Amino acid sequence: MEELFASLLRDFVDETAPIAREVDGLLLKLEAVWAEGGDAKPLLRAIRGGLHTIKGNSAMMGFSPIERVAHALEDVCAQVENSRGREQASLSQLLFEGCDLLSALIQAALAGSVDGKSADLFVVRARESMEAAAGPKSTPVPVESPSRAEVAGSASPSAADSEEGRGSARIADRDVDDLLELTGVTIVAQTELARVHGRVARGQFEASDIALMDQLLTDLGRTTREMRHKLLRVRLAPIATLFRRFGRFLRDLARERGQAIELCIEGGDTAVDRAIISRLYEPLVHIVRNAVAHGIESVDERTARGKPAKAQILLSARLREGRVNICVADDGRGLDLRAIAAKANAQGMDTSNCSERDLQRLIFQSGFSTAPSVSNLAGRGVGLDVVASVVQGLGGSIDVRAASGRGTVFVLDLPVTVSLQKALIFGVDSETFAAPAGFILDTMESREKNMQAIGRVLLVSWRGDFVRAVDAGRLLGCQGLAQAWARPYAIILQAGNKRGALLVDWFSGVQEIVVKALDESLASCRMIAGATVLAQGRVVPILDCVEVVRRTNVALLPEAPSEAKVEASYDVF
């Protein structure tokens, strides 16, 4: 339990401290906007969103001094919005001071002591300043808490950020020792390989050297896989860090409906990759919100059905066959199959042959919301189809089961760890590929003046250098354009000390992708390192850039190209 709390605490600080810093940055911007006389409303909304998240996170951890300061700052924000001149200046000063205090308190929480006294002093001072600024006549402006959409919006980027840069993981001494030992083994194998390589290079090797290399390569493969496995384990965290965030969320939902809803958590200590945890918050928010909006009946209806007035939402996690199953269950009315069928029919779908299960699964298709009206809860932004695609992107699947009148269960089946990578997505002909960002030096337009063909070698000039270039369509065997090397863009790759340029039709920004290994039946695909699933479930191969660069440096233009064509494309020829 103590370990669980420690990890919850660390997550709280990891997540909340950057929000405080963010708010601080926004305050600076706010002053600039005021100075220019611009519209400060969006900034204020963002600031209040951040404060609200800090407040919520602190409440969940029981750090009421932080909660109180954040709350007081929200009040100040509300008043500052309608203030002018000196009043504005004094209130904004108060905001800065409060923000500093928040940061200090959050850091103090890590050490285990949150100073209630300084918080109380600040709250009192804030109230006095506000009254002074507002003058004797006006009453303090009540806090208008930001709508939930804004809270989710402000919380999510920070959740996504948590994996990058500021994320920290604790690692047991034993694991460090293991990793060091594995690194040692790798270095020994590498040294040994270098020795064999030396003999081969001099042409003085023996038959046994081949066997030795085989052995060394096998060893290297095993140890690097083991290192990877151990490193992935370091990223595990108890899923309670995710589940706990719903305590507050559900309390608000319940209050809005004027109905008691209880959150039950099971298997909170199940360890799951932080990368997965940080990406699951939004999908779960959606499912829980759905459960409350569509599933849980009003108190009257529940009483009439002989159900307890207090509704329940269960979040559970358990390991099953090396994967983690996450359940979101409610004890509501189940799924309205007739409404689903009607909706499907309205969309021109024939449901006469659909089984009950088929009908239930239809809710994951796009454009499927059976909420009779766009209430405060339902009908916001993302649909379950988006939830399904997020889950799929993580290498998981989602399913739903329901029993009429008794409840609904959503099951997310996910891997325990994921392998994430930043990659550039590019297209050639009608196909799409991903290139790991670590290998990408640059992207550029492949204008005629940048291109040069010497014999059958195609070169692109990049920063005063010449880089061997190849048409990605031809290299990757895409079926398409005949004039294969007249692509509009070039991606400059570097692997080791070699460079190569891929000529492509389009590329989009770098994004984080989940790497999936390909089955061994595709081991012959040397240029492909794996695959990822993008939006809409599209599978995209990931390039093995080392191999691609190697091939680029031996690639030649098609034999005997027609001179006319070449000149037409690149008159430098």
Added chain:
Amino acid sequence: MSSDARRSSGDSQAESTEPLLAFADALLSSSQREPGRAAGEVQQYVTFFLRDDEIGIPILQCREIVRVAAITRVPEAPDHVRGVVNLRGRVLPAVDTRKCLGYEAAPLTARSRLLVVEVAGRAFALLVDRIARILKLATADIVAPPENARVRFAIGVARDGDSTITITDAERILRPGSMAQALAPRSEEA
């Protein structure tokens, strides 16, 4: 350990969690159960068509049947692997069953399906012309295959009324050519 988590979730909720949890479990297990192993000598087979030939493989190797969604080509894939498909977030090789079994290639049609099979812990999506039926056969119904080049992959042949069904299994379909190597004992993967 679950009791710890429950304790952490609050006061007197501990007991009240049970019914919902039990309910969730019951719902989950009701439709997740594997098809039971057929009693005695009788086994079930999923049969599909390649051209005009009906071919059956044990239902226990089959995970599901899905419509053919986008198949992503993988550069330099072996001839009989058409590419990869996304099956609820998992990336599986889409195997051209026609190529594996020595039939000529054929374009996809509206009836084309992917039969997802699992062999030695690895899943493959077998592309077939169409799915035929699920057939119950006793061991005695299956006779040795005739000496015919096409049915080298056959374990046996079964008759059902006028139709002849070639019985095989997923391993045999995946075995010929480079697939044999692909199915060699694999190195342990983390």
